[in-house]
Amino acid sequence: MRVVRNIFRAPFEMEETGRQIVEIGSRSVPLIAACGLAIGVVMSLHTRASMTRFGAASMIPAVLTIAMFRELGPLVTGLLVSGRVGAGIGAELAGMRVTEQIDALESLGVDSFKYLVVTRVAACVVALPVLTMVMDFMGSAGGMFSEMAVTHSSAQLYIHRAFKSMVWSDYIPTTLKTAVFGLLIGTISCFLGYTASQGAKGVGRASTRSVVLSSLVLILFNIILVKLTMFWFPS
Numbered sequence: 001m002r003v004v005r006n007i008f009r010a011p012f013e014m015e016e017t018g019r020q021i022v023e024i025g026s027r028s029v030p031l032i033a034a035c036g037l038a039i040g041v042v043m044s045l046h047t048r049a050s051m052t053r054f055g056a057a058s059m060i061p062a063v064l065t066i067a068m069f070r071e072l073g074p075l076v077t078g079l080l081v082s083g084r085v086g087a088g089i090g091a092e093l094a095g096m097r098v099t100e101q102i103d104a105l106e107s108l109g110v111d112s113f114k115y116l117v118v119t120r121v122a123a124c125v126v127a128l129p130v131l132t133m134v135m136d137f138m139g140s141a142g143g144m145f146s147e148m149a150v151t152h153s154s155a156q157l158y159i160h161r162a163f164k165s166m167v168w169s170d171y172i173p174t175t176l177k178t179a180v181f182g183l184l185i186g187t188i189s190c191f192l193g194y195t196a197s198q199g200a201k202g203v204g205r206a207s208t209r210s211v212v213l214s215s216l217v218l219i220l221f222n223i224i225l226v227k228l229t230m231f232w233f234p235s
Helices: 001-005 014-024 028-054 057-098 100-109 110-149 153-164 168-194 199-232
Strands: none
Touching: 001 100, 001 110, 001 168, 014 028, 028 057, 028 110, 057 100, 057 110, 057 153, 100 110, 100 168, 110 153, 110 168, 153 199, 168 199
16 A cells, blocks of 8 residues: 555656666566467467367367467466566565665665665556566467468468457456556565565575465466456456
8 A cells, every 4th residue: 555655656766667667577578478489389289189179170269369368378477477576576675675775775865665666566567468468469479380380371360260259358357457466566575575684584585485475466366356357347
């Protein structure tokens, strides 16, 4: 609640927020893109083995796309970011706390909470939906490349079959829910790092707990958000 309250109050640390968006978002793109591509290829191979038995091979593009956009893309992106970014935020802030750098900032009249915590949480909220879209489309691209290699079908045919049954309720709610994932990852990691103690041991503990707790809470909240999405968008 303190983060939400301070994010709308001046001064707005736009420069630091932008730097964090680059650190959290841009530098995570190669990891997200590579994982998305690999997931798309693997899903295509496994799905084809099952769907071919029932004569439903033509539905593979639609199945892969719906699975990626509705659930796999958002969840896997959240877990990857919690591993890469959560550990980094927890370790960075914990290191600043135990070496008294945060106390030094406050002695200079800087609001350390707003400068260090609010900016990182805001960057996570902004970056997660964008990274999710990268994961979704790279997963679809991986499935397309795999199907083209196996069936020698055209990219145009695959794209037509993949997206003809998709509606806006398959895109928007599942992508926007990752902003909640970003809020969870940012607040948990920042809290554990900002309140760390016990020197180097505390830094390692904050880093590990950030990843574990962020991942667990993210999975639990994902269940709630999926139920809410199905309630609001029953189609």
